[in-house]
Amino acid sequence: MIWQRLIWKKLIHGTVPRINPGKCINKKVNIKNCNKCASICPREAISIQGAFPSILRKNCIGCHICVRQCPNGAIYQTDFDYYRKYREILHLKEPILGCYYHTSQCNIVFPCLYSINMDFLHAIFLNSAVQGSNLYFYLEKCxxxxxxxxxxxxxxxxxxxxxxxxxLGQEPRVAAINQKNTQQFPNSKSETNFMSRRELFNLIRDETLNNMRGVTRELLFDDINDLTTCRSLLLKEWLRKYQSQFLKGKPRPGFGSLKISPDCYGCGLCAKSCDFGALTINTWGSGESKQIVIQHSPWKCFDCGICKLACPVDAIKKTKFTGKIKQMLTKQTLKSLLARRCSQCHRITMKDQELSITDKFVCNPCLKKSEIEF
Known part of the structure; x- marks a missing residue:
């Protein structure tokens, strides 16, 4: 085992994952309750120091399990190309996936099979089903x-x-090579029997989806030119079948949504704090003709609560999604704000469009000032 480890170390030299502190949930939310990367590391090479994790390079074996485990992508691979791996799989009649330990038994190698991204796994399973090709995982030495x-x-x-x-009506031809025999993976359903919103709406990233456009065309019978349409159609098809099979006669699952109170003045910190682009701020005009519309994309929202923490006036409230499932793929307008000039300080501020605005409009700072003086 010693010589194998030395060879493996040489193969993966320089592949110690890197950390983007700005994406770490502990730093972003200013709490220290996420230790998924540290708890899953087999060599205890990751420790939580301060607000974000750090990697002890001499202990790291480059398995990249932590990359797979991080919920926010704060830990990432520097020299591993999923695009190239996907293209290699497409050109092989019977791809055998394995780790760097067993390059002689495999034709597609990863730092560790357990580190493969979920979206990539979904993509190669769908490709196996649509193309009718076999896909193997070498697990004999695991x-x-x-x-x-x-x-x-x-x-x-x-x-x-x-x-x-x-x-999606597909049957992947996937098997495990174990104890020198080819065996089928356990075909039982997932323990949870459903996929979380994070898993569902982050199934296939742009780089993977770009490579499987042909597969998606055959699944959806449509000529798709852009990634956004491709993803939306794929999700709609999955949701349609999910709804028809599992939601008939059952209460719909509660999906997260947002509401914004009249205290919002359109600063935009919520949109800037969202890494996934779930909140967008659209601005028109300037001065007293300025208008701001805040929109929410449910399919991009992971219900992390970062936007709520970022709001300086605590105007964002988390609620349950009560609409139809197909509405999750449609942008929702949360708030429309119009510019109003304060009758006391004469400064322009943004105010909820739904509120009745009198000619003698007074902004919140002036109202608070008058209360103090009184």
């Missing part, structure tokens, strides 16, 4: 590896990839 404790997490991801493909 039980002897120190990372084997993460196998249940990997198996759950595989089950969800099967589940997604089945809901």
């Amino acid at each position: 039980p002897q590896c120190e990372i084997f404790s993460n196998y249940p997490v990997f198996l759950e991801t595989v089950k969800k990839a099967f589940y997604l493909a089945e809901q």
Whole structure:
């Protein structure tokens, strides 16, 4: 095992993951309750110091499990190209996926099979189903590896990839090579029996989706030219089948949504704090003709609550999504603001369009000032 580890170290030299502190949930939300990366590391190479994690390079073996585990993409790979891996799989009749330990038994290698992104796994499963090609995972030596404790997490991801493909009417031809035999993965449903919103709406990233346009065309029977339309159609098809099979006669699941109170004055900090572009601020005009519209995209929202924490006047409230499922793929207008000039300080401020505005409009700072003077 020592010589294998030395070779592996040489192969992955320089592939220690990097950390973007600005994306770490602990730093962004100013709390210290997320330690998923540190808890899953098999070598205890990650520690939470201050507001974000740090990696001890001498202990890191480059398995990249932490990259797969980070919920916000704060830990990322520097020299691993999923685009190239996807193209390699497309050009092989029977791709065998494995880790850097077993390059002689595999033709597609990863730092660790357990580190494969969920969106990439969904993409290659759908490709296997549509193209009718076999896809193998080399797992024979996994039980002897120190990372084997993460196998249940990997198996759950595989089950969800099967589940997604089945809901789209596809049957992936995927098997595991274990103990020198080819065996089918457990075909039982995922333990949760459903996919979370984060998993559903972050299934396929732009780089992966760009490579599987042909697959998506065959799934949806449509000629798709842009990534946004491609993703939306794929999600709509999945949601349609999900709704018809599982929601008939059952209460709809509660999805997160937002409401904005009249205290909002259109500063835009909520949109700037959202890494996923779920909140957008549209501005028209200037001066007293200025208008601001705040919109929310439910399919991009992960219900993290960062926007609520960023709001200086606590105007954002988290609510349950009560509309139809298809409405999740439509932008929702949360608030419209119009410019008004204060009759006392004569400064222009933004005010809720739904509120009745008198000729003698007084802004909030002046109202508070008058209350103090009184």
